[in-house]
Amino acid sequence: MTFLLQAVILLPKAQAMASQEIEDLATALARLPGLGPRSARRAVLYLLKKRETAFTPLVDAMERVRANLSTCDLCGNVDTQSPCGICTDPRRDPRSLCVVEEVSDLWALDRSRLFVGRYHVLGGRLSALDGIGPEDLGVASLVARVAAGGIDEVVLAMNATLEGQTTAHYLAERLEGYPVRLTQLAQGLPMGGELDYLDEGTLAQALRARKPMV
Amino acid sequence: MPTIRALSILRANPFPRRYSGARMALSNLSLSQFRNHEASRIAAGARFNVIWGDNGAGKTNILEAISLLAPGRGMRRASIDQMARQQGPGGFAISASLAGEELKIGTGTNADAPSRRLVRVNGAAAAATSLADWLAVVWLTPAMDRLFLEGAGGRRRFFDRLVLALHPAHARHAARYEAAMRERNRLLGETRAVDPGWIDALEARMAEHGGAMAEARADTLEALEVQIDALADGPFAQPTLALERKGPAETDALAAALRSGRARDRAAGRALAGPHRDDLIVTMRQKGQPAALCSTGEQKAMLIAIILAHADLVAARRGSRLILLLDEIAAHLDPARRAALYEQLADRSGQVWMTGTDAALFEAVPTAGRADWSVSGGVVTPTG
Ligand SMILES: [Zn+2]
Numbered sequence: 001m002t003f004l005l006q007a008v009i010l011l012p013k014a015q016a017m018a019s020q021e022i023e024d025l026a027t028a029l030a031r032l033p034g035l036g037p038r039s040a041r042r043a044v045l046y047l048l049k050k051r052e053t054a055f056t057p058l059v060d061a062m063e064r065v066r067a068n069l070s071t072c073d074l075c076g077n078v079d080t081q082s083p084c085g086i087c088t089d090p091r092r093d094p095r096s097l098c099v100v101e102e103v104s105d106l107w108a109l110d111r112s113r114l115f116v117g118r119y120h121v122l123g124g125r126l127s128a129l130d131g132i133g134p135e136d137l138g139v140a141s142l143v144a145r146v147a148a149g150g151i152d153e154v155v156l157a158m159n160a161t162l163e164g165q166t167t168a169h170y171l172a173e174r175l176e177g178y179p180v181r182l183t184q185l186a187q188g189l190p191m192g193g194e195l196d197y198l199d200e201g202t203l204a205q206a207l208r209a210r211k212p213m214v
Numbered sequence: 215m216p217t218i219r220a221l222s223i224l225r226a227n228p229f230p231r232r233y234s235g236a237r238m239a240l241s242n243l244s245l246s247q248f249r250n251h252e253a254s255r256i257a258a259g260a261r262f263n264v265i266w267g268d269n270g271a272g273k274t275n276i277l278e279a280i281s282l283l284a285p286g287r288g289m290r291r292a293s294i295d296q297m298a299r300q301q302g303p304g305g306f307a308i309s310a311s312l313a314g315e316e317l318k319i320g321t322g323t324n325a326d327a328p329s330r331r332l333v334r335v336n337g338a339a340a341a342a343t344s345l346a347d348w349l350a351v352v353w354l355t356p357a358m359d360r361l362f363l364e365g366a367g368g369r370r371r372f373f374d375r376l377v378l379a380l381h382p383a384h385a386r387h388a389a390r391y392e393a394a395m396r397e398r399n400r401l402l403g404e405t406r407a408v409d410p411g412w413i414d415a416l417e418a419r420m421a422e423h424g425g426a427m428a429e430a431r432a433d434t435l436e437a438l439e440v441q442i443d444a445l446a447d448g449p450f451a452q453p454t455l456a457l458e459r460k461g462p463a464e465t466d467a468l469a470a471a472l473r474s475g476r477a478r479d480r481a482a483g484r485a486l487a488g489p490h491r492d493d494l495i496v497t498m499r500q501k502g503q504p505a506a507l508c509s510t511g512e513q514k515a516m517l518i519a520i521i522l523a524h525a526d527l528v529a530a531r532r533g534s535r536l537i538l539l540l541d542e543i544a545a546h547l548d549p550a551r552r553a554a555l556y557e558q559l560a561d562r563s564g565q566v567w568m569t570g571t572d573a574a575l576f577e578a579v580p581t582a583g584r585a586d587w588s589v590s591g592g593v594v595t596p597t598g
Pocket of ligand 1: 072073074075076077083085086087142
């Protein structure tokens with residue numbers, strides 16, 4: 001009780017540390033994943049001190065990305081161009097397609113540099129309780145890509161969660177009858193784990209040892 | 215999120231090295247803002263931990279805290295958001311070290327998300343179901359005096375606790391099975407047309423995890439029967455165990471049963487076939503009588519016999535012992551059975567936590583490897 005009372009009395013008297021604009025910047029940064037109020041304040045202080053070498057380049061880089069940000073019409077990746085850098089890369093093998101739940105999964109898998117094909121982002125996973133059905137995901141566009149031909153292998157790289165595995169099973173059924181090899185990531189991914197959290201060596205191993213979908 | 219290093223060990227060996235430590239015992243148990251404990255520290259390396267105090271003092275809360283170091287809702291099956299101390303800041307924490315291993319596990323909630331159970335293993339976030347990889351915790355409570363008289367759910371949960379000690383993946387399979395079942399129930403209840411392929415996919419998950427559950431249960435039942443046979447003749451009535459199933463156990467058959475049962479399940483609003491409806495049937499061997507018809511004392515004795523046989527089984531299978539939580543167990547046993555229980559527990563060298571209102575009930579507990587604690591108003595004091 002005493003503590004609360006003190007807080008009420010003391011707060012209005014407290015001197016603001018910085019202008020409202022700077023406070024706003026710190027608040028916006030604090031909302032970013034992995035940052036909290038404390039690291040956000042540190043980042044702001046750093047930027048203010050390093051105006052030329054850090055602040056300006058950061059603002060420019062952000063502005064360039066923001067201006068060109070787009071979702072790839074082919075695969076659902078997020079990039080500054082559509083089709084995205086992966087879909088337009090001539091060194092990529094167009095006969096191999098890796099299906100993932102989220103863009104974060106695509107990025108995590110691509111960091112392993114072991115998969116040389118292209119991707120397809122579903123934009124989520126089947127979840128009756130969350131009201132997410134096949135029509136809410138990039139399923140029709142996936143089936144269309146496979147039906148168009150030119151693809152030999154489809155890797156169903158769903159997360160090892162219940163929803164992820166249900167989605168993989170559902171997709172396998174939808175893609176049945178097309179002349180493609182369906183594979184899934186090898187055992188070794190944690191049940192209940194999510195691709196994005198895995199280290200690259202583990203992902204590489206899971207990809208290298210991928211196995212036919214049963 | 216479990217770390218990969220730990221997981222690769224798990225995959226290579228169903229009985230991970232980390233589990234088969236020579237002696238598994240909790241030490242340095244700590245309860246913060248949990249129930250009526252504001253901050254209790256218990257330096258508990260001993261084999262027998264006897265906790266006594268008046269009703270409402272906070273004895274059982276300590277056992278409940280330990281039970282939360284295993285998967286599930288704990289000994290009281292309470293909601294996690296009801297566990298934080300009422301006068302506290304919201305949120306609670308329970309942590310313990312494992313003697314002889316560089317291992318610290320903890321669980322609790324944060325004030326801003328009181329319904330979200332957090333689990334940490336050596337400082338890293340982990341899934342609650344992964345707790346079974348580290349600890350096997352089994353309990354007997356006064357509420358279980360009615361185990362044979364009430365619904366199948368209680369018996370199934372009791373038995374699953376025993377299964378989990380032998381098959382750490384059981385909690386994971388059960389959680390996934392139930393999650394898939396909830397999804398399927400929701401889809402079957404939809405008024406709009408649902409892609410049948412989606413239901414297929416959910417039934418495939420149910421069949422896979424349900425099949426694994428049934429296999430683990432069958433294995434445990436069979437092995438437990440052998441251990442019960444091997445129990446020395448004592449004052450505890452010997453039980454015979456059986457599983458009553460509502461539906462096929464094997465994966466393919468279960469998938470087929472689910473598929474053919476869709477219309478029926480839709481009408482019922484739930485799945486009528488599957489391991490979520492299994493029941494543990496216990497019969498008193500000497501009389502050939504169903505447990506529900508036996509005396510209260512005989513029922514308790516059979517539960518104790520199951521627990522003792524199970525402790526032997528865990529020791530034989532996994533080379534390590536489990537943690538037994540015996541809440542108010544002494545009160546309902548006559549002095550001869552009480553002494554026999556302590557003697558049998560002493561032979562088994564696991565870590566035992568017992569509560570009671572009267573220190574005299576524990577006079578026959580061996581003094582070697584014994585620690586006593588008195589609890590009053592949520593404050594724990596070592597007494598010997
Ligand atoms: Zn693309």
